[in-house]
Amino acid sequence: MRRERVPIAVGILAASGAAFFILPLLGLIVRSPWGDAIKALTAPDTVEALKLSLVASLSATVIALVFGVPLAWVFARVEFRGRNLLRALTTLPMVLPPVVGGIALLLAFGRRGLVGSWLDSTFGITLPFTTAGVVMAETFVAMPFLIITVEAGLRSMDRRYEEAARTLGAKRWTVFTRVTLPLIGPSLFAGAVLCWARALGEFGATITFAGNFPGVTQTMPLAVYLLLGTDHEASYILSLVLLVISLGVLVALRHRWLGSA
Amino acid sequence: MSLEANVRLTLGALDLDIELSVDEAEVVALLGPNGAGKTTLLRAVAGLVPLTSGYVKLDGRVLEDAASGKYVPTERRSIGVVFQDYLLFPHLSVLANVAFGMRSRGMPSHEAAEKAAQWLDRVGLSAYVQDKPDALSGGQRQRVALARALAPDPRLLLLDEPLAALDVTTRAEVRRDLKRHLTTFPGLRLVVTHDPLEAAMLADRLVVMENGRLVQTGTPAEVTERPRSQYVADLVGVNLLRGQADHGSVRISDDSVIAAAAAESGDVFAVIHPRAVALHLRRPEGSPRNAWPGRVSGVEMLGGRVRVRVEGDVPLVAEVTPAAISDMQVAEGGEVWVSFKSTDVGVYPA
Numbered sequence: 001m002r003r004e005r006v007p008i009a010v011g012i013l014a015a016s017g018a019a020f021f022i023l024p025l026l027g028l029i030v031r032s033p034w035g036d037a038i039k040a041l042t043a044p045d046t047v048e049a050l051k052l053s054l055v056a057s058l059s060a061t062v063i064a065l066v067f068g069v070p071l072a073w074v075f076a077r078v079e080f081r082g083r084n085l086l087r088a089l090t091t092l093p094m095v096l097p098p099v100v101g102g103i104a105l106l107l108a109f110g111r112r113g114l115v116g117s118w119l120d121s122t123f124g125i126t127l128p129f130t131t132a133g134v135v136m137a138e139t140f141v142a143m144p145f146l147i148i149t150v151e152a153g154l155r156s157m158d159r160r161y162e163e164a165a166r167t168l169g170a171k172r173w174t175v176f177t178r179v180t181l182p183l184i185g186p187s188l189f190a191g192a193v194l195c196w197a198r199a200l201g202e203f204g205a206t207i208t209f210a211g212n213f214p215g216v217t218q219t220m221p222l223a224v225y226l227l228l229g230t231d232h233e234a235s236y237i238l239s240l241v242l243l244v245i246s247l248g249v250l251v252a253l254r255h256r257w258l259g260s261a
Numbered sequence: 262m263s264l265e266a267n268v269r270l271t272l273g274a275l276d277l278d279i280e281l282s283v284d285e286a287e288v289v290a291l292l293g294p295n296g297a298g299k300t301t302l303l304r305a306v307a308g309l310v311p312l313t314s315g316y317v318k319l320d321g322r323v324l325e326d327a328a329s330g331k332y333v334p335t336e337r338r339s340i341g342v343v344f345q346d347y348l349l350f351p352h353l354s355v356l357a358n359v360a361f362g363m364r365s366r367g368m369p370s371h372e373a374a375e376k377a378a379q380w381l382d383r384v385g386l387s388a389y390v391q392d393k394p395d396a397l398s399g400g401q402r403q404r405v406a407l408a409r410a411l412a413p414d415p416r417l418l419l420l421d422e423p424l425a426a427l428d429v430t431t432r433a434e435v436r437r438d439l440k441r442h443l444t445t446f447p448g449l450r451l452v453v454t455h456d457p458l459e460a461a462m463l464a465d466r467l468v469v470m471e472n473g474r475l476v477q478t479g480t481p482a483e484v485t486e487r488p489r490s491q492y493v494a495d496l497v498g499v500n501l502l503r504g505q506a507d508h509g510s511v512r513i514s515d516d517s518v519i520a521a522a523a524a525e526s527g528d529v530f531a532v533i534h535p536r537a538v539a540l541h542l543r544r545p546e547g548s549p550r551n552a553w554p555g556r557v558s559g560v561e562m563l564g565g566r567v568r569v570r571v572e573g574d575v576p577l578v579a580e581v582t583p584a585a586i587s588d589m590q591v592a593e594g595g596e597v598w599v600s601f602k603s604t605d606v607g608v609y610p611a
Binding site: 160161163164165168169170171174178182183185 | 309335336337340341342348350351352353361362365366410413
């Protein structure tokens with residue numbers, strides 16, 4: 001392959017852009033107190049935050065799958081009035097400032113919220129400032145990633161396989177579970193991983209809706225931010241952990257983003 | 262016991278309006294050029310495309326009736342379909358593909374697997390049960406598709422261009438096997454194809470379609486002997502003319518009348534085999550009563566013979582030997598005379 005000649009100005013600007021991404025990562029790696037890594041990672045608060053983060057983000061992913069896949073299917077397959085509006089609303093959290101999302105959640109599910117007050121008075125259920133609240137905040141922000149990825153998968157799949165299944169006597173549910181879902185498997189996987197990664201990194205909506213109580217609502221990103229004020233070296237180590245996880249996601253989805261080479 | 266369909270629907274540029282019946286004793290082939298609506302008709306019978314009007318009946322049971330709004334969904338019609346590109350489920354093994362229909366209809370998994378294995382044995386693929394479809398060759402995939410369609414024991418088997426995706430070397434072999442399975446299959450059989458040879462070899466009766474309409478139906482012999490459309494005439498390779506017959510002559514247009522040894526009268530088709538058409542450099546003398554000048558518009562080799570297309574009052578194709586062509590120095594744009602005997606004209610009512 002012939003190498004493209006790069007105009008000097010373009011080369012300089014591109015290199016600066018790349019440096020802008022590389023330098024912070026380098027800083028994190030160089031300045032992390034590697035000697036204290038074990039100690040920082042095994043500190044009780046950190047272990048709590050790590051556990052909570054994993055439980056909450058995985059729960060959010062499962063919930064997103066349960067509700068997001070059917071939503072994506074409806075968006076991809078059913079034509080109805082207001083479909084585009086509904087799709088816009090369900091993907092809004094992708095562009096909404098997470099803090100705004102947190103406040104909106106409070107107004108709906110807070111103790112005095114639209115639904116929250118009813119939940120509180122009827123069932124005695126309070127969601128804000130609980131672990132369930134963390135899961136809700138993460139689901140709210142992360143599910144749109146799953147919905148759009150799965151909808152795209154459903155739209156690009158060859159629907160004639162579903163017709164073939166129907167000619168073989170498969171009812172709708174069988175077609176969906178035995179043909180549609182397996183065929184969009186890669187999109188399902190990508191959507192779930194993206195959703196999980198977004199949930200794991202969630203900060204704004206979580207701290208607004210669920211607060212910052214160690215062991216109950218303090219997830220990794222919250223712990224990192226808090227540690228920055230007290231034990232910044234430990235916060236470096238935790239940041240590094242989150243960085244490694246993000247890199248893992250990138251590797252898992254490399255076929256999708258970096259081509260199949 | 263039969264399939265009776267009266268299908269009327271519009272899909273994009275296609276306007277389909279056709280009546281079709283398939284009897285138990287016959288294999289029927291839907292033959293027509295691309296875009297004639299063959300596949301759409303098949304899909305309508307399968308319930309995958311809704312009818313605008315008309316009905317589909319299988320063994321007297323109404324599967325769909327546009328007038329009453331009755332519609333039996335595809336999954337509850339007793340049909341098996343072999344799709345053009347097979348549509349084998351890529352995520353399932355060959356065995357699971359064949360077992361799919363029986364599983365969907367509620368057969369326990371071990372029983373379905375056993376029956377599927379028998380089917381794969383019957384199509385000679387027992388060595389591939391655990392493979393994924395993409396590990397198979399085109400011919401093998403076709404067999405899996407056939408086994409998958411037949412395994413649930415459908416009443417009606419629909420095949421959409423079952424051999425079109427195969428290369429020439431495997432096609433003959435797969436066609437022979439397909440013919441055998443079609444013959445032994447106890448239900449109703451309908452094959453869609455654009456290949457006249459395939460249609461003639463697989464089917465007992467042809468239904469020729471063009472532009473969403475039926476143009477001709479009959480046994481392969483009847484259709485090839487008495488084509489009723491330019492499409493069929495071109496497939497068979499004969500000259501087809503249409504005109505008004507009157508006591509031994511057929512008026513093709515205002516200016517041209519051909520002599521034909523036939524007693525027919527009224528609106529007729531006249532068919533002339535290209536081998537019966539002779540070429541001359543000068544006006545022929547002697548017996549032929551049909552002779553006129555024309556200009557050569559095309560010359561092509563076809564299996565050791567040369568087909569010469571001559572434009573004139575009545576455009577005709579003549580088939581001659583390569584030797585004759587070189588003797589006469591026939592070339593595109595050249596002036597020639599064509600002639601044929603009145604006894605070589607086949608005439609039948611239009």
